[in-house]
Amino acid sequence: MKNDAPPADVQRVVAVIEEMGFQARPMPGRQRTTIGVVGNEGPVDASRLLGLPGVREVIPVTQPYKQVSREWKSESTVVRLAGGLAVGGDEVVVMAGPCSVESESQIIAAAQAVREAGATILRAGAFKPRSSPYSFQGLGKAGLKLLARAREESGLLIVTEAMDPESVNEVAEVADIIQIGARNMQNYSLLKKAGRVGKPVLLKRGMAATIQELLLSAEYILAEGNPDVILCERGIRGFDSATRNLFDVTAIPVVHATSHLPIIADPSHGTGHRDMVIPMARAAVAAGADGLLVEVHPTPDRALSDGAQSLYPEQFEKMMREIRHIADAIGRRIAEPAELGA
Numbered sequence: 116m117k118n119d120a121p122p123a124d125v126q127r128v129v130a131v132i133e134e135m136g137f138q139a140r141p142m143p144g145r146q147r148t149t150i151g152v153v154g155n156e157g158p159v160d161a162s163r164l165l166g167l168p169g170v171r172e173v174i175p176v177t178q179p180y181k182q183v184s185r186e187w188k189s190e191s192t193v194v195r196l197a198g199g200l201a202v203g204g205d206e207v208v209v210m211a212g213p214c215s216v217e218s219e220s221q222i223i224a225a226a227q228a229v230r231e232a233g234a235t236i237l238r239a240g241a242f243k244p245r246s247s248p249y250s251f252q253g254l255g256k257a258g259l260k261l262l263a264r265a266r267e268e269s270g271l272l273i274v275t276e277a278m279d280p281e282s283v284n285e286v287a288e289v290a291d292i293i294q295i296g297a298r299n300m301q302n303y304s305l306l307k308k309a310g311r312v313g314k315p316v317l318l319k320r321g322m323a324a325t326i327q328e329l330l331l332s333a334e335y336i337l338a339e340g341n342p343d344v345i346l347c348e349r350g351i352r353g354f355d356s357a358t359r360n361l362f363d364v365t366a367i368p369v370v371h372a373t374s375h376l377p378i379i380a381d382p383s384h385g386t387g388h389r390d391m392v393i394p395m396a397r398a399a400v401a402a403g404a405d406g407l408l409v410e411v412h413p414t415p416d417r418a419l420s421d422g423a424q425s426l427y428p429e430q431f432e433k434m435m436r437e438i439r440h441i442a443d444a445i446g447r448r449i450a451e452p453a454e455l456g457a
């Protein structure tokens with residue numbers, strides 16, 4: 116719509132779109148309102164809309180995904196979380212903690228350590244998707260309870276994984292952000308359920324997924340009515356065994372160019388080795404990542420999962436110091452725990 120289009124013009128366009136048999140999604144922006152059209156199978160007859168008062172232009176979406184595209188919404192999405200924290204704005208949000216919740220003392224110690232170093236969100240899995248059925252599968256519901264305790268004790272927000280549609284509701288009771296893991300990126304019934312739960316979703320890139328497939332998976336969540344999706348680059352399968360995965364730092368500017376959704380980076384699963392995590396965390400912030408997801412364990416040598424890629428608390432502190440300088444150099448800031456609850 117034109118900058119000065121009055122609400123009556125917007126309503127008229129909405130009514131015409133509905134008359135044409137489609138649904139209209141008005142999105143008021145800082146400068147002007149955009150009205151998205153969904154439900155059309157092919158091209159929409161633009162001439163009918165162009166003749167209406169207040170209409171500035173009709174932009175066909177050329178991507179196979181729609182609502183996640185920049186063509187659909189040119190302003191970047193800012194996912195607002197509890198406590199005043201936001202992902203996708205000026206601040207870079209650091210989510211850190213162990214791969215898995217292992218015990219009360221472990222998760223509380225981890226929460227304290229990452230908060231002291233400056234993280235604002237605690238990560239840890241209660242339900243763990245493991246490549247082997249004989250590996251530690253997580254504490255399940257008991258793990259969720261421990262995460263709720265850690266949230267109370269530390270004031271940190273919680274990101275934790277839901278592995279199947281059945282557990283989404285119980286995970287959502289504790290989680291501030293529901294994580295969908297790489298192995299589940301194309302679990303469409305899980306994506307649909309996450310689209311209806313009313314909590315922000317962290318969607319990790321599948322280990323053999325293209326960026327377009329990642330965006331199509333995000334589209335499932337938005338299509339169910341949940342606009343609060345944060346994407347995550349966590350490395351893809353490469354042919355070189357020097358690293359666990361090939362950390363695709365270019366996914367960050369590619370996503371920013373093609374989608375309005377925020378994207379964070381996981382240099383832990385991206386590399387698989389703790390000594391490579393800090394350099395890749397720095398690279399991700401320099402590339403414009405809206406946040407980081409980093410594994411940190413109070414005693415990595417005793418971790419029940421992903422110990423080799425988990426940072427020692429002192430290393431995490433060093434990482435935080437370094438990325439503050441990098442954020443500053445590109446006109447951003449690292450979100451600090453002091454702002455939580457503000």
Ligand code: PEP
Nearest residue numbers: 214296297298319349384
């Ligand atoms: C995790 O975050 O611990 C995890 C299982 O990650 P991914 O789904 O990226 O393998």
Ligand code: MN
Nearest residue numbers: 214410420421
């Ligand atoms: Mn892990």
